[in-house]
Amino acid sequence: MPEEKKTVRKKIAAAADLNNFMRDYYLALDAAAQKGSPKIAWCTSVGPAEILRAFGFQVYFPETHSAMLGATRMATDFIPVANAMGYSPDICSYLTADIGAFLKGVTPLAKAFNIKSIPKPDVLVFNTNQCRDVQDWFNWYSAKFNAPVLGVHTYRGVSQVTDKHIYSIAKQLEALIPPLEKIAGKKFELNDLKRTVALSRECSELWKKILDTAAAKPAPITFFDGTTLMGPAVVGRGTQKAIDVYKILLTELEERIQKGEGAVENEKFRIYWDGMPVWGRLSAHAQLFSALNANVLASTYCNSWIFSALDPEDPFNSMARAYTELFIVRSDEAKEMYIKNMLAFFKVDGVIYHDAKTCPNNSNCRYGMPQRLEHQTGIPSLTLNGDLNDLRMISDEQTKTNVEAFIEQLQEHRH
């Protein structure tokens, strides 16, 4: 009988340091929640974390929490709870899983870090650059906890980022200051913001270098590694600890390159992933690709936490620029150019588009982009239907057949 091929994927030693970072981060949040000090701000994943940290808030990111619900395969149990109270099964399954879990009094933090519940917010601050769903999500918790909610409303479909965009977003960021001063009970200090922006920029630069190591042949890292290693880039922006842990990781990856060690044994095919990860299938997908000697080595997703525009000398404008240059708010033309550059830089053989049922905002295959990019680059692509958190939207067998057939196709073109 044909046997399922098992491969050994090379583990990243620094992952233990990153796990410790995440543990310490959540324990600090929990301690603050217990003591009532420092105050806690909730923030969207590309929200103005630098401002919140400048005020000394402990910052909590619900999207990361919901990704944990997905990765621990708990999400699918809680999505129907939110559906039953009026949230459509077609909207963001981060939102529905998170609210459903909250209503059931469940959090993956309990098993991971012995933390009983998510931290109560003193303020919630969103930026709609991820999607409009975050606004609804934060508004719901705002009502639940009777905590104020503040927001930045982004531009969408941006082709060229202009001064007008920057001015408008920077003004919205500045407008956050007075209410945050009241909530934090302290005066805003520009130097504090300059400091957190500088730390955020340094973290971002390191994260970029880490992801860029995948340009090496063989690549020392996979996208699936990246989705868990990106924790500090999301929740630790503006802190020294995130920088310290990424330095350790970068050193290890650079050593791997020196030794010619690939993350996937005998790397034959280099794959790019566009769209959300399937959190509940990270390990299964990593195994599926590595068994075919294919490394999914780069992604739009992991690279979305690189903010090269951040400039401590001009914090508000540079934050506005960094948050508006972001892939997810750009026009299709800008997105195409971005992906095209990524395919060339990472020397990619094939592209996977994840069409996530509940995440139209980050499913970039619905308006002909795969076909246009394939035409321009000659690099074949495959669209996988699935979801970030809702495993009911996934057919594992069909995914497997599609991926295997795609790699067969790439192989055929090498003959």
Add this chain to the structure above:
Amino acid sequence: MRVQPVYVGVDVGASRTKVAVLDAVKTLIGYAVQKSGTDFSATADDCLKHALAMAGAVETDIVNAISTGYGRKNVTYARGTRTEIGCHAGGCYHYFPTAITIIDIGGQDNKVIKLDEAGRRTSFKMNRKCAAGTGAFLEEMSARLDIPLERMNDLASRSTDMVKLGSFCTVFSATEVLENIRHGKKIEDIVKGVFFSVIRRVLEMDAMSENVVMTGGVVAHNLHLVRMMEELIAKPIWVPEQPQLTGAIGAAIYAMDNRSEN
């Protein structure tokens, strides 16, 4: 001493298991088709027995065997696997060695596969996670209409006033069918509407460029569906002699070319 070397392809589909036995010059000399059932290994074994008997061969004549389909990992005698996408492509190219667009309508999934002139895949698509437009859809409709599956082709060919079904979903289509029954529509017109629904689901998967080949169990048993598709896309459609066996034949060709790397 081997009397006649043979190459075996096994396609364990969601609905049917197919085995093809080829001789050294890629001629189909034996085959078998059975319901896949719940024990894929046993069904594949039984199919092999019948196909070898038809070919006048014995197990020791088998040089290589490759399995494909959803149950490809359950075939005890297979020495490697290929996906059904690859095997349908290989099987069709064997019969039509030119640039082709293949439409395979199986029990639970549809595929549209494009090959270039050298037989290399340039793209493929499978239906999304939905049974609309597959063999399962026809099975559901035959149950709703209370007519045997094998009568559907004949009924559709006798239709004079096709009923149009608008729904994408199998369940909603079934509701529409019931509504048409209530309104006294003729069964043959409803069946033709069901066939048309299958075709529409396939046509929205990809553009029908190049020469079009249709395969799969649904095609094998419902050639009227092919005629309807020809009318709709206004070009002739090629159908191999054994459209249900194309995947198994493709697997056997892979076995012969020793191209499986699994």
